[in-house]
Amino acid sequence: QKEVEQDPGPLSVPEGAIVSLNCTYSNSAFQYFMWYRQYSRKGPELLMYTYSSGNKEDGRFTAQVDKSSKYISLFIRDSQPSDSATYLCAMKAGGSEKLVFGKGTKLTVNP
Amino acid sequence: GAVVSQHPSWVICKSGTSVKIECRSLDFQATTMFWYRQFPKQSLMLMATSNEGSKATYEQGVEKDKFLINHASLTLSTLTVTSAHPEDSSFYICSAREASTDTQYFGPGTRLTVL
DSSP states (O other): OOSEEEOOOOEEEETTOOEEEEEEEOOTTEEEEEEEEEOTTSOOEEEEEEOSSEEEEETTEEEEEETTTTEEEEEESSOOGGGOEEEEEEEEETTOOOOEEOOOEEEEEEO | OOOEEEEOSEEEEOTTOOEEEEEEESSSOOSEEEEEEEOTTOOEEEEEEEETTSOOEEOTTOOTTTEEEEEEETTEEEEEEOSOOGGGOEEEEEEEEETTTTEEEEOOOEEEEEO
């Protein structure tokens, strides 16, 4: 079993839809959780950084962490064509500098 | 926000030559930088962790003599692909850790093509 599992998609939604992206993990030592957005042929851009279980909201984006289920989510409200990208979840254990990434989910928002 | 640059953004070289890629943190000091490799439609694979003033720590399976890493200052790390071969063609991405927020910020990546 891989440490981090993420459905690669692709996921295609109409503009304005609510998008739900998810990752599961197996390593209970993971304490820090991130979502990155990567446009084609570009480096990843940090969207959300969370530590504890619960929700964190930033504009149209909401990150959710459920440590008991080892499950994290990213919700995008009122999705826009500019949100079309690959979304990578990443996580790391306390005291570690190494990020472990999911495979990424390719999202397309159609106008 | 924290900005990380990479240079060059793309490079084409002949088999057997060496290529150097620079990674700079532009508005913060980074004691730790990371080098990743990404194949098409794949996730990022960590190659090595680079700490300023000390030797890099390589991940299992990464040849340290082939991928030379130097982190000479708090804002600059370099990756040199020595004696490059076509199988080294890939997208190389660096990141820099901003200590106060414990966050990794990524560069835009360098696409290497070895002919």
